[in-house]
Amino acid sequence: MPTTHKDAGADSPVRNPSPGSRRRADAERSVTAILDAALTAFGENPEVSMTGIARAAGVGRVTLYSHFPSREDLLDAVMTHAVQEANAALGAESSPEIPVREALEMLIGSSWRILSRYGRLQPTALRILGPERVREHHDQPLVRVRDIIVRGRREGVIRDDLPESWLVTVFYSLLHAAALEVDAGRLPAETAADTLTTTLLSTLGVST
Known part of the structure; x- marks a missing residue:
């Protein structure tokens, strides 16, 4: 007569989550x-x-x-939340197998799409938190920009007559300037991404 095995978990008590x-x-x-x-x-x-x-x-x-x-605490946390989401959405362009120009175009495009979602937060954050704190929030995503610039300079694709840190700042500043121009109606939203890409590639001295 076959032996019947009882389910090991059948008599196990169901544990409800603790109050904590x-x-x-x-x-x-x-x-x-x-x-x-x-x-x-x-x-x-x-x-x-x-x-x-x-x-x-x-x-x-x-x-x-x-x-x-406070409002400042909340806005600071919102900025952290937004930048973490943005940073998670970036990444593929950092592959060393992707040519520098293509990597930059990908990074500009993805950054612009993210900024179009969060861009309206920037003026408020600048006013309440100040430019230094806002820039600190972007330090992690800007590492991607720096890495591509370093690789581009090493490969002779990006200009090397200006400081690396300045080129990173230019990338950051032009990206947010474009968002402000679109919001003010001075730059058409439908052409902003292409305009920004052309401007940044030219400013960084990217060769073909």
Whole structure:
């Protein structure tokens, strides 16, 4: 007569999440909702109140202030959140197998698409956090720019008569200047990416 094996997990007790785990999960969901709502709210209205952001996020003011004691704290966290998402969306262009010019074109294109989503946040961040802090937020993504510039200079594709750090700053500044020009209606949105690519490649002295 065959032996019947009992499922090892059949009599195992079902463990419910501990109260601490549930609280952490709830807190994480609240923070995510707040950051997503604040990203949109700051872009649409730089003067949006903390109450307005709490309402948009579907949380109470007490919950909002428990995570972010001030507008500056919240905006700083939003910038971190936005740049992390942007950095995660970049990457393929850093492959050494991709020619420098093509890598730059890819990086400019992907950076512009990301900026078109987050660009309205920039003026608010500059005013509230200051240019130094805003630039610090971009340090990690700008490593990709620097790496391509270093490789291009080594291969003789990018100009070497100007400091590397200055060329990185030019890339960063022109990208955000283009976003401001589009927002002001002085640069057509439909041609902005091509205009920016042509300007940056020329400025960096990229040879064909």
